[in-house]
Amino acid sequence: xxxxxxxxxLIDQPGERRIHSTPIPRAGGIAVWLSFMITLxxxxxxxxxxxxxxxxxxxxxxxxxxxxxxxxxxxxxxRSGMRPLVKLGAHILAPTVFFLIHPLQTGLFPVGWPxxxxxxxxxxxxxxxxxxxxxxxxxxxxxxGLALVSVFALAGLSLMNGRMDAAWLLLLMxxxxxxxxxxxxxxxxxxxxxxxxxxxxxxxxxxATDAVGRKxxxxxxxxxxxxxxxxxxxxxxxxxxxxxKRVVGQMKGxxxxxxxFDADAEHLHHRLLSSGGSQRKVAVVMQAIAILIAxxxxxxxxxxxxxxxISLVGFMIIGLVGLRNLARVEIxxxxxxxxxAIKLPGFRRRMAAAMFVYDLLVFIAAGLSAVVxxxxxFVRGGNFLDLWKFVLVFTIFGNVALLMVRVHRxxxxxxxxxxxxxxxxxxxxxxxxxxxxxxxxFRELEWSALRLTLLSYVFACAGxxxxxxxxxxxxxxxLDARHRRPDTSADSCGPVVIFGAGDLGTLFLDHxxxxxxxxxxxxRVLGFIDSSTVLHGRRLRSFPVLGDLSSIPNLxxxxxxxxxxxxxxxxxxxxxxxxxxxxxxxxxxxxxxxxRLEPMVFETDHxxxxxxxxxxxxxx
Numbered sequence: 001x002x003x004x005x006x007x008x009x010l011i012d013q014p015g016e017r018r019i020h021s022t023p024i025p026r027a028g029g030i031a032v033w034l035s036f037m038i039t040l041x042x043x044x045x046x047x048x049x050x051x052x053x054x055x056x057x058x059x060x061x062x063x064x065x066x067x068x069x070x071x072x073x074x075x076x077x078x079r080s081g082m083r084p085l086v087k088l089g090a091h092i093l094a095p096t097v098f099f100l101i102h103p104l105q106t107g108l109f110p111v112g113w114p115x116x117x118x119x120x121x122x123x124x125x126x127x128x129x130x131x132x133x134x135x136x137x138x139x140x141x142x143x144x145g146l147a148l149v150s151v152f153a154l155a156g157l158s159l160m161n162g163r164m165d166a167a168w169l170l171l172l173m174x175x176x177x178x179x180x181x182x183x184x185x186x187x188x189x190x191x192x193x194x195x196x197x198x199x200x201x202x203x204x205x206x207x208a209t210d211a212v213g214r215k216x217x218x219x220x221x222x223x224x225x226x227x228x229x230x231x232x233x234x235x236x237x238x239x240x241x242x243x244x245k246r247v248v249g250q251m252k253g254x255x256x257x258x259x260x261f262d263a264d265a266e267h268l269h270h271r272l273l274s275s276g277g278s279q280r281k282v283a284v285v286m287q288a289i290a291i292l293i294a295x296x297x298x299x300x301x302x303x304x305x306x307x308x309x310i311s312l313v314g315f316m317i318i319g320l321v322g323l324r325n326l327a328r329v330e331i332x333x334x335x336x337x338x339x340x341a342i343k344l345p346g347f348r349r350r351m352a353a354a355m356f357v358y359d360l361l362v363f364i365a366a367g368l369s370a371v372v373x374x375x376x377x378f379v380r381g382g383n384f385l386d387l388w389k390f391v392l393v394f395t396i397f398g399n400v401a402l403l404m405v406r407v408h409r410x411x412x413x414x415x416x417x418x419x420x421x422x423x424x425x426x427x428x429x430x431x432x433x434x435x436x437x438x439x440x441x442f443r444e445l446e447w448s449a450l451r452l453t454l455l456s457y458v459f460a461c462a463g464x465x466x467x468x469x470x471x472x473x474x475x476x477x478x479l480d481a482r483h484r485r486p487d488t489s490a491d492s493c494g495p496v497v498i499f500g501a502g503d504l505g506t507l508f509l510d511h512x513x514x515x516x517x518x519x520x521x522x523x524r525v526l527g528f529i530d531s532s533t534v535l536h537g538r539r540l541r542s543f544p545v546l547g548d549l550s551s552i553p554n555l556x557x558x559x560x561x562x563x564x565x566x567x568x569x570x571x572x573x574x575x576x577x578x579x580x581x582x583x584x585x586x587x588x589x590x591x592x593x594x595x596r597l598e599p600m601v602f603e604t605d606h607x608x609x610x611x612x613x614x615x616x617x618x619x620x
Contacts, residue, residue, distance in 0.1 A: 029196010074195025492522025492561030
């Protein structure tokens with residue numbers, strides 16, 4: 001393929017979104033596909049494998065038909081490009097053809113359910129994996145290395161489940177990928193191309209279900225994370241990021257608005273490269289993360305459901321760390337959406353109507369969830385009609401309570417703890433009232449009714465309070481993301497420190513949080529500086545107090561400091577002179593931040609007609 005690819009036009013030229021600087025063949029996927037298919041055909045024909053399960057001519061025919069569709073579409077896309085919707089059509093057609101030839105049971109549905117349910121899940125699952133590995137293929141050795149982690153992990157699981165047929169298939173594909181990686185590690189001599197990345201994703205989708213075992217429901221739920229945790233995360237971030245960009249563009253009235261399928265250079269590997277890592281280092285780090293995620297997901301499958309709690313805790317830690325460090329761009333764009341949405345005409349009315357419908361559905365879902373848990377999926381006793389009455393009473397009282405305290409008229413994008421405590425209190429009052437009314441039909445206290453009420457309250461409180469609190473959390477994370485992302489544009493304010501770790505300094509951070517995304521382009525707050533030595537080394541609003549004015553030269557040298565925001569009301573003359581000298585010596589910009597109340601006097605014919613107080617904000 002190194003010789004053939006240039007002759008047929010399968011060459012990846014350098015470009016704006018490309019990392020390589022020389023033309024490189026992009027036909028490695030064809031080599032992987034042919035190696036796998038030829039070896040499997042030879043093994044079946046020569047009797048090297050015991051025919052059964054996936055090791056059969058039927059499975060081979062299904063995979064050959066589906067993968068050929070992707071291979072043709074990928075080669076066309078690699079040579080001359082293809083419209084995103086046409087490409088998506090090929091992604092859907094390939095698993096459809098495979099399922100028609102070789103139907104699969106996904107394990108999500110009980111025996112007797114329509115085959116169409118398994119078909120729909122399989123198509124969605126296949127499209128997810130095809131796109132995941134297609135989008136992650138942007139770095140030498142990255143897509144192939146991640147695929148190798150998934151293949152070998154699934155092969156080990158197949159052996160544990162006694163599925164030798166699935167294990168052999170996975171090991172054959174692993175061998176083909178290993179042969180390709182010899183030529184793909186940095187500096188790469190050949191790329192997979194869209195054809196190869198899509199076929200690898202499709203292969204994992206078709207073989208992963210059988211590797212887990214059709215009776216392992218927990219395994220089916222953890223399967224997407226285990227097989228493609230990192231690539232799927234990249235896909236979800238891409239959808240989130242591009243969707244937020246599109247909404248922001250629509251709100252600003254831009255003529256050209258990007259879509260979900262528009263390519264960008266904000267994938268995970270691009271971000272890690274921009275932070276200073278080499279291609280080889282970034283690929284190794286992402287593959288190590290994939291191994292960690294796969295290990296956590298496979299832990300309950302290998303050693304039993306008892307270890308599910310360890311997996312969940314591990315996923316929560318990875319999720320929180322990843323959200324703060326990897327989703328900075330997405331959070332920043334989401335903060336822009338919230339900021340612009342607040343200013344839209346009629347936003348509050350539409351938001352109030354949407355929140356009312358949402359709250360109604362949450363109360364119904366909370367009541368039903370409590371009933372399901374209390375009756376153990378309706379296995380334990382309980383009058384079915386009485387349980388529905390409880391759900392109805394709880395929903396009515398909950399919504400009436402929220403309407404009475406005018407919850408839907410509050411601006412929840414600027415919610416405080418007081419707002420959330422008030423909301424939780426009134427929901428508790430509504431839950432108590434619904435318990436009292438529901439219990440009137442019983443001669444004595446029913447403990448099941450009390451448990452139902454408490455469970456319903458907990459579920460409803462989480463479902464109603466958490467999204468409202470999340471709006472302000474997103475704005476807070478947007479502020480954090482803005483100050484952790486470098487901006488090298490000409491009009492960028494650059495890294496700054498706030499001089500004055502007092503009320504004005506924290507007020508400036510609040511102002512930044514609620515300001516527009518482009519209000520202070522490229523401004524990144526490194527922390528505070530203050531003359532009080534007691535504060536040095538502490539943190540204020542998650543930003544460190546870095547020292548006093550004497551630390552400015554080190555900050556300029558080590559952190560690239562570009563400016564100082566003065567947040568002190570009456571700055572002494574000696575400090576002002578010292579600041580002026582520091583700014584001139586290190587070519588720093590000085591900003592003065594002031595907020596104060598002043599009397600506003602309106603005069604007509606030199607006669608005072610009205611005196612009022614307002615807030616005067618002196619912007620930077």
